[in-house]
Amino acid sequence: MWADDLTTPKTKTKARARFRRETPEERRRQLGEAALRCIVKNGNAGVSVRQIAAEAGVTQGLITHHFGEINELVAYAFDIMSTGLMQSILKSVHEAEPTPKARLDAFIAASFSPIMLDRDVLGVWVVFWGLILHSPRMSMSQQQEYTDYVATVEGLLGDLAAAERFTIGDLKLTAMAFTALMDGLWLAWCLNPDAFRPEDGVRLCNNWIEGLRRGAYA
Amino acid sequence: MWADDLTTPKTKTKARARFRRETPEERRRQLGEAALRCIVKNGNAGVSVRQIAAEAGVTQGLITHHFGEINELVAYAFDIMSTGLMQSILKSVHEAEPTPKARLDAFIAASFSPIMLDRDVLGVWVVFWGLILHSPRMSMSQQQEYTDYVATVEGLLGDLAAAERFTIGDLKLTAMAFTALMDGLWLAWCLNPDAFRPEDGVRLCNNWIEGLRRGAYA
DNA sequence: GCTGTTGTTATAAACTCGTATAACAAGTCT
DNA sequence: AGACTTGTTATACGAGTTTATAACAACAGC
Known part of the structure; x- marks a missing residue:
């Protein structure tokens, strides 16, 4: 639990993931398409902030940030x-x-x-x-x-x-x-x-x- | 939290809820109808052991007992x-x-x-x-x-x-x-x-x- | 009336979910 | 180059879900 991040052994910093900054328009589309893939895969159960974020390769907060609520x-x-x-x-x-x-x-x-x-x-x-x-x-x-x-x-x-x-x-x-x-x-x-x-x-x-x-x- | 059950103040026992024993057939029908009411009320979200059990006025275990899985x-x-x-x-x-x-x-x-x-x-x-x-x-x-x-x-x-x-x-x-x-x-x-x-x-x-x-x- | 079966309650453990919040960094503007 | 904006990550928290398990009690059979 307190272990340092294993992906960056040389530094003690938290090693935050790198990311590309997309235009809101682009990101919204990516999230929307990820949502569709999740629904195809898991039906109603696929409608989940976590699953969609994972499918889009981003963190959950992004969905809240761009859409407010998942609906x-x-x-x-x-x-x-x-x-x-x-x-x-x-x-x-x-x-x-x-x-x-x-x-x-x-x-x-x-x-x-x-x-x-x-x-x-x-x-x-x-x-x-x-x-x-x-x-x-x-x-x-x-x-x-x-x-x-x-x-x-x-x-x-x-x-x-x-x-x-x-x-x-x-x-x-x-x-x-x-x-x-x-x-x-x-x-x-x-x-x-x-x-x-x-x-x-x-x-x-x-x-x-x-x-x-x-x-x-x- | 540790308060005694208010419905039976005279005794210190755990005061388990009373219940009627129904035939499996009858109980299954009750649960099925409760499930319909839950689905009507909450859609897909209504398909939940807890909600259906509450709607039917029984505890969750009964659903597992009579149907195994909720599907x-x-x-x-x-x-x-x-x-x-x-x-x-x-x-x-x-x-x-x-x-x-x-x-x-x-x-x-x-x-x-x-x-x-x-x-x-x-x-x-x-x-x-x-x-x-x-x-x-x-x-x-x-x-x-x-x-x-x-x-x-x-x-x-x-x-x-x-x-x-x-x-x-x-x-x-x-x-x-x-x-x-x-x-x-x-x-x-x-x-x-x-x-x-x-x-x-x-x-x-x-x-x-x-x-x-x-x-x-x- | 006592005993056994099993329908039923009660409770806990392990997960997932949605949302809020703070820290951080990518890209822009000056 | 330095500062600012804000897209993005990281994390925590509370509520709700499924499933497993032990205890109990209603009812039937003897």
């Missing part, structure tokens, strides 16, 4: 994750041919790509959902993200309807239904990957759109 | 919850008029009733999902429950198709899609109850069925 860090991690996945999907859409049909197809394909169909991703979301239900701060973040997501779907479906000349009664509600369908399929697959194949998921989405074409939502 | 208790608690909700929905179906249409309507109505549209219910489910992803034991339970649920939906949709003379290509996959839609809407509503009204959810489900009628899944 703030987790909320930040949620934002990283959520915008990351959204960007990934939007990238696919933008790379597709600029027709409504092709863009919607790309959106669906990306939603059932290995990037999304990943149990680790659900593992992170499950932890987030748990927090959303009890933390107003997290709830705000989720609400914002959900709104943006639905707006994107709204755009894709609206464009398709305009191009193919069919009508949709309540576009926003309809977009919510399509979002729910995809989320539900994603959830079911992650919980039980043997239930159906990814291409079946794509097909079921296309069936839904076929129903839209045939006026079921007019 | 086993949570799994048991889920079974209580899961079968309870399923029974509640099936009851509505059986009380409906015995036509395919009426039975399906009852199923949908029950799925969007206050019993299901309850953030506390999702709170419990989220904890369960987190365990499914990390415990094979829980995964088995979920798989069974999902299979049963989809089979029920399959029956309802198949009967409707037969009665109304429309065709469904892959009945099981189609039932999974409808299940996913309902689960997705339920999840979205619980996370953000202001997004849409319960009756909108019912309507969106009916729109989906209208698509089915129009041959989008043939």
Whole structure:
């Protein structure tokens, strides 16, 4: 207990660890990504100042220093994750041919790509959902993200309807239904990957759109 | 600290708490229900030997005694919850008029009733999902429950198709899609109850069925 | 009524967690 | 080069958690 630090035998000083000073922005991101890795690894139990600090290779005090309380860090991690996945999907859409049909197809394909169909991703979301239900701060973040997501779907479906000349009664509600369908399929697959194949998921989405074409939502 | 137990001032003995001896079956149920209340109250943080024991009005050792490790208790608690909700929905179906249409309507109505549209219910489910992803034991339970649920939906949709003379290509996959839609809407509503009204959810489900009628899944 | 089983209480030991606080040093400004 | 700012380390403390173990007492069987 009173032993001198073994890493620096030549001096009697405490031999404090060396460190790089990062910009707050950079450090926050490092901590956020470390938090995500911890959640992937240990689920709810991974949300811990000590574990995250160790994962990021820093001391615990840094988290307090940059985020105040740990919930703030987790909320930040949620934002990283959520915008990351959204960007990934939007990238696919933008790379597709600029027709409504092709863009919607790309959106669906990306939603059932290995990037999304990943149990680790659900593992992170499950932890987030748990927090959303009890933390107003997290709830705000989720609400914002959900709104943006639905707006994107709204755009894709609206464009398709305009191009193919069919009508949709309540576009926003309809977009919510399509979002729910995809989320539900994603959830079911992650919980039980043997239930159906990814291409079946794509097909079921296309069936839904076929129903839209045939006026079921007019 | 050394004060005698105030509830039994007349004697100097340690005054151990009195207790009723319950059958293992009864006690397990009490503990399971206490666990649910704790999860509802505190989410993942509520999953704690101490909290659950306190909620049930017993000491911590009892949980170890009856369940060994706490995960086993949570799994048991889920079974209580899961079968309870399923029974509640099936009851509505059986009380409906015995036509395919009426039975399906009852199923949908029950799925969007206050019993299901309850953030506390999702709170419990989220904890369960987190365990499914990390415990094979829980995964088995979920798989069974999902299979049963989809089979029920399959029956309802198949009967409707037969009665109304429309065709469904892959009945099981189609039932999974409808299940996913309902689960997705339920999840979205619980996370953000202001997004849409319960009756909108019912309507969106009916729109989906209208698509089915129009041959989008043939 | 006495005895044995075991459901149940009570308690302790070893950990982990979150937060507060003080000391220190990296980088910046002058 | 010297001083200042503040990002960062190091440490301590109290609360809460799991698990193990011993003591007790409720109830059943004889």
